[in-house]
Amino acid sequence: MIDTFLLVGLPYLALVACIVGTIQRFRREPYNVSALSSQFLEHRTLKWGSVPWHAGIIVILLAHIFVFLFPGVWRAITANAIALVAIETVGIALAFLCIAGMLVLIVRRLVSPKVQAVTTNVDLVVQALLLVQIVLGLSVALSYRWGAAWAPGTVVPYLWSIVTLQPDATFVAEMPGLVKAHIAGAWVIIGLIPYSRLIHMFTAPLHYVMRAPQVVVWGNLARLGKVAGDKLVASRRLFITGTVATASGVGLLGVGVLDKFVRYFQGPKLTEEQRADLLEERLVRVKATAEQRELELERLRSAYIAVGPLAQLDAKKGRYFIDYEMRPALAFKGDDGMPILISAKCTHLGCTVASEVNDQGQILCPCHVSYFDIKTGAPNPGPPQRRRSRTSTGY
Amino acid sequence: MNAVSKLSALAGFVADRFPVEKMNVASMIGKKVVPLHRMSWAYYLGGLTLFFFLIQIGTGLMLLFYYEPTVSDAHASVEYITNHVSGGALIRNLHAWSSSAMILCVLAHLITTFAMKAFEKPREVIWLSGVLMLFLTFGFGFTGYLLPWNQIAVNATKIGLQSIEEVGAYLPGSLATLPATIKETIQGEATVGQATLSRFYAIHVVVLPLLTLGLLGMHVFGIQLHGMSRGTEAVKVRFEKFFPDFVIKDLTAWGVAFLVIFVVAICLPFESFFSYTLAEPYNPLGSTPEGIKPEWYFFFVYYPLELLPFWVIILASNAAALVLLAAPWIFRGTSRKTLRALAVAGAAYLIIVTIFGQQIYDAIKGVQ
Known part of the structure; x- marks a missing residue:
């Protein structure tokens, strides 16, 4: 019963709340559709919280959406052991990044007096929920391995059944509690989007990427002079750091590439047995080609084809x-x-x-x-427009 | 107009397109500027295409050292590269993935330059060479696909070549057999076999690269000569210096692109997206296996080919090629706003058919 609510009732509650709430918020408070920025009040800690959090969560979220939209492509990718390990590793690393960032953000909200002045209760609830959700996701990844491979066949059909209004929780009903908790957590967060700062997801300033760059400077002349001086020192330091970094990077890359390059042209070091196997396989193919050629010769020389008894x-x-x-x-x-x-x-x-x-x-x-x-050669209605020729029956 | 004035008009045309007074380092690199506006990101697409082409040359040359273009050994040699040669799988995957990346960049470059009206006088020749290189790139894709000589490669090539023969059904009288003759000339024999492999190999490895290098030289030379197209109708446009500002950003983009393509090539074998049986060596005795499809970059013509009468496809593709080639003259007076709308429509068509082609096909054909 509780399962049915969490996996079928809750999703629809959340989706309705999300859609209705979002429309309402856009209509009632169009200037409020964003996250209230507290960067102006406190920016030192924010940098260490917001950047890792967003870097991690954006990639993880996009990956989730990608699996939802293209489960077939995803399955093909994760069928490769190397790709699967790479994806899981990156995912887990990003989850840790998110957790670290979120912890910093939570602590900041709790201890900075200036930030507290603009903190609402919903902000704290959202932060706690997000932290729990990430920890749940990470636990699923660690305790039920290769979620990237099993999710497309289980969670994705469930999600599609929800979205297409034919709810079918059987896909996930037998899953461990952790997985169900992660799914339910996601629905709660989706339902909360329009009633919290999460709404800023929908108003991310993506057009900033495309617009011509703008430089924002303080209008204070004395400060401008100082900035220019700072810039000169910084640019010298940057130049040296850049040169050293580039040189060592190129050096490392060069050594690696050269190593691979030489080995590539050296060719593989095979054991006798491997070489024998390879040769045998090649001979099989050469023989198959020879058979083809013999057939060709036979067609040219003889007036009949021996199909078989x-x-x-x-x-x-x-x-x-x-x-x-x-x-x-x-x-x-x-x-x-x-x-x-x-x-x-x-x-x-x-x-x-x-x-x-x-x-x-x-x-x-x-x-x-x-x-x-096969008797008349006639095609059914479809792409082929011509009848198939009966080969002359000279047997 | 008499012959002399015609000739001088031609000389004037060439002189406008290749102004000798600008052919120096100072003008082509030192003074070159790149406009800054909303579409500025599109200026990197050509460079990225070039980058992927360079990867193709490098990895292609390396593959040449092991690949054997015979029907008996082609597949075995590819397997040998993939399974035994140190770093062979990486090189092969790089070659395959980077080919897809290159075609993606070429298409994006084509669409964005069209939207920015980059073919305006005096850049017609640059545009023309670009369109010709687009055809060459598709030629690269089509010929290179056959070389591994596996089930999907040979069967897809057969279908592709067969569509040439199909044109014959629409031609009158003795012309009707001409496409079949052309097909067999390309193929080299009655069916796709050793002759086809040798020809495709020669075309893929020697003919197309030489043609591309020639056109590419002209293309890049023209760009340096005339500078990036303005790309916008805004009166006030800011610029950044081509050297070193833009070059450094361009190289950064190349670095990121290399990182991405390298990770993908290490993690994902190119055959990941079709079933294992299709990667088996070609079997001339046996039915065409299921799931034979061309590469994704041919979907935009493949699915219409499946759904519409053949003559529609012939007319439409020829018309599209002609419009592309004649774009600098057809759209001479068209505003960038209109061009942008056209480009968006074209891009939408390509994206929808490429991603959802199979679904559209199934829906129309009523396949469950």
Whole structure:
């Protein structure tokens, strides 16, 4: 019962609260749709809280949204062990970054008198919720490994079922409590968006990235002079630091690249057995090519094609062979016991059709899902417009 | 107009496009400035394309040392590079991923330069060389795709080449067989085989790079000669110096791009996005496996090809190519605002068909 509420009732409550609240806030208090900045009151600690928090949470959130929108692509990526480990590692590192940043932000709100003056209770609730949510996410990642790989098949269908108004909590109902808590936490936070500073997500000044750069300076002339002097000293220091950093970076990169480069051209150090395996595999392929060439020669020299013994032909499963134009063809056994020979080249874009005959006596071209009747060569309505030629039946 | 005045008009055209008095380091680098406005970010796209092209040359050269362009050995040699050569998988993935990145940048570069009206006099030649390089880039993609000689490569190439032959159905009389002849000429034999592989290899490794380098020289030379296009209709525009300000930012962008492509190449094999059976060596005896699709950068023509009559595609693609080539003259009087709307429409089409093509196809065809 509590599960049904947390996984189905709560999401809809949260979504309605979020949508209605956001619209209302944009209409009633359009100038208030942002987070009240306290940078002016206190900026030293803020830097160590806000920057790591946002750097971490933006990437994590975007990754969550990406998985939700493109689970197939994500599954293909995480099917690679290296990619999966890389993603999980980055995710966990970012979670720690978020936690550190959020702790700084919480402490700052609790101890700085100036910031406290503008702090509302909702601010504190939001901070606590976010911290709990991140810790929950991190615990899920650590205790139920490879969430990046299992989420697309479980949580994503659940989320889509919610969004498409066909709620189906079975996808996640049997999940451990931690996972459910993380999901429920997310819904609570979504519901809180319009009633807290979280609304600033929707008004992030993305256009700043595109607009021409602006330099904001203090209008005080004395201060301007000081800034210029500071800048000169700073630029000298920057130049030296930059040069040293670039030189060491390029040096390290050079050593690494050179090492890889030399090894690449040296070629692999293989054991005898590996070399034997490789050679064997290559021989198999060379032999397959030789067989192809022999077929080609046979087509050029002889006036007939040996497809196979009539007894081995089947009415339901075609036998591939190569016709006079060196194109694939299929041989079936007809109802009258005579063979049916048909080109296996789809008349649409030249794919090779499959060999299994379905109940309607048709074979399938897998490229664009078209069927051909094996007796007449007639296509079903679809991309192929022409009939398939019956290969001359010289058997 | 008599011959002499025609000739002098031509000389004047060339002189305007290649002003000799500007051909010096001071003018082409020292005095060059880059406008600062809302679309300034687009000035990095051309440089990024160049960067990915350089990666292609470097990694491509390295792959050449191991790759063997024969039907029996091509797939085995690619496997050898991937599984045994030290750093081979990285080089191959870099080559494959960076090709996609390059095409992405080329398309973005095309759309943004169109929106900024960068083809305005005297930059017509730069634009033309750019459009020609776009075609060459698609040629690179199409020919390079065949070289690993796996199921998806050969079957996708077959389908691509077959579509040339299909044009014949719309041509009258004896012309009808011409496309088939062209197809077999490209293919080198009746079906995609050793001759095709040799030809595609030669085209991919020698012909296209040489053509691209020639056009690229002209393209970059033209840009340095005439400077970045103004890109905006605002009267007051601020500028930054090309050297060193813009160059440093450009190199920074290259560094970030390299980091991204390098991480992706280490983590993700290029075949990650299609099923394992498609990466198997090509099997000439057997049905075309399921899931044969061209690379994502051909989706914009592939899905319409699947859904619409073929003649619509022929007309539309030829018209699009012509409009692109003639853009400097067609859109001479068009305002940047209109161009921007056109560019947004074009970009929206490309993005929607590329990302949601399969869904649209399924929805229209009623496939469950």
